[in-house]
Amino acid sequence: MEIKVVPLAKEELKPKYESEENLGFGQIFTDRMLVSHYHEGWSDPIIQKYEPLVLDPAAICLQYGQSIFEGQKAYLSRSGSINLFRPNKNVERFKASAARMVMPSIDDNIYFEGLKELLRLEKDWIPSSIGSSLYIRPTMLGIDGRLGVQPSKKFLFYIILSPSGSFFPEGFKPVKIYVSDFWIRAAPGGTGFAKTGGNYGASLLVGEEATKKGCDQVLWLDAIHKKYVEEVGAMNIFFIIDDVIYTAPLQSGTILAGVTRESLIYMAKDLGYKVNEEALSIERIINCIKNKTLTECFGSGTAASIAPVGALTYKTEEYVIDNFEIGPISQTLYDKLIGIQYGLISDPYNWIVTIN
Ligand SMILES: Cc1ncc(COP(=O)(O)O)c(C=O)c1O
Structure with a gap:
C-alpha cells in the first residue's frame, strides 16, 4: 500500500x-x-x-x-x-x-x-x-x-x-443527567452496539428534552421494560454502591462497548475494587441515592474520559448524588486513566501506542 x-x-x-x-x-x-x-x-x-x-x-x-x-x-x-x-x-x-x-x-x-x-x-x-x-x-x-x-x-x-478541549464545558466537574423513561435508544436485535449515525439521530429529540430540564446528557433505560439502566448519550455509565462498582453488561447488544468502559473495569479490578457487570434497575439506583449507599456515579467515554454525575433527573424529581462532589473512586480512576494517556505515569497495561 x-x-x-x-x-x-x-x-x-x-x-x-x-x-x-x-x-x-x-x-x-x-x-x-x-x-x-x-x-x-x-x-x-x-x-x-x-x-x-x-x-x-x-x-x-x-x-x-x-x-x-x-x-x-x-x-x-x-x-x-x-x-x-x-x-x-x-x-x-x-x-x-x-x-x-x-x-x-x-x-x-x-x-x-x-x-x-x-x-x-x-x-x-x-x-x-x-x-x-x-x-x-x-x-x-x-x-x-x-x-x-x-x-x-x-x-x-x-x-x-x-x-x-473538554467535552463538557465545565471540564472535570459533576454533570446532570436526564433519565429517559419514554423514548428509547436501542432495542435487542437493533443497532445499539454499532457506532452508526442513526443511533445518534434518534437520540436528538430526547437530548433537547434533557437540555430544557437543565441536564447535560440522557441516561437510557432498556427498551423492553424501561427499567434497567443501559448507557448515556455518548458514554457508558458506572455506579458505586456499598463500595462495589456496577456497570451495565453488554450481552443485550443494545450498548456501545466503550473502550474507556473496558479499560476502567480492568483498572478498577487491578486496584482491588469489586466490579459487577450487572443490569441495575432505575428504582434501585434512586433508592440507593436516597439511602446514601450509592456514593458515586460517573460516565465514561473517549470524548469526556470520566464525567462525574452530580444528579439524576427521573420523572419530575432531581436526585443529587453525594452533594454534587467528585467521589474518591471517580477521582482515582480519572487520574490513572489521564496519567496513562498523557504519559504522566507508566503504562502497566501496554495500552499506549506511540507515534514518533
Ligand atoms: C453511545 C455511546 N456509548 C459509549 C461511548 C463510550 O465509548 P468509548 O469509551 O469507546 O469512547 C460512546 C462514545 O463513543 C458512545 O457514543
Missing part, C-alpha cells in the same frame, strides 16, 4: 487556534484528511486538503443511514510523542459496526498506517494541555446514488481530526 500525500500550498493552511482554553469539542478541523474509496476493494489512501465531500443527493448514506464512525484521540505526551490509546479496539469496533451495517471491513493498514501518517503531518494541531487532545473521527459511508433500500456497493472511508 502506498499513501499518497497531496502537498498543500502555504495559503491553503488554516490559521491555528489562538488558545487551547476555548477549543470546545469538535468545532474546528485540521488542514488535512485521509480518504480511501471502496469498490470491490479498497483504494490506496490519499492524504489531502480537508474539504467538503461531493456526494450524490441520492447517496445511500444520506437516504438510508448506511454510515458508521469511530471516536478516538491522539494525546501529546510530556515527552513530545503522539500517544494513541488502545487504537486496535477502535478498529475492532469499526469492523463490528461495518458488519452490522453491511459495509466492507476496513483494511488495517489503511486505518492504522494512514492514521499514523496523517497524525505525523498534523502534529502541530495537537493541543498540549491536560484534558485537551486531537479528536480522531474515522468514518465510512455508503455512497451509491440510488433509491430503494439496499446496501451500497461503493463506500468512502475518511479520517478527520479536530483539536478539542
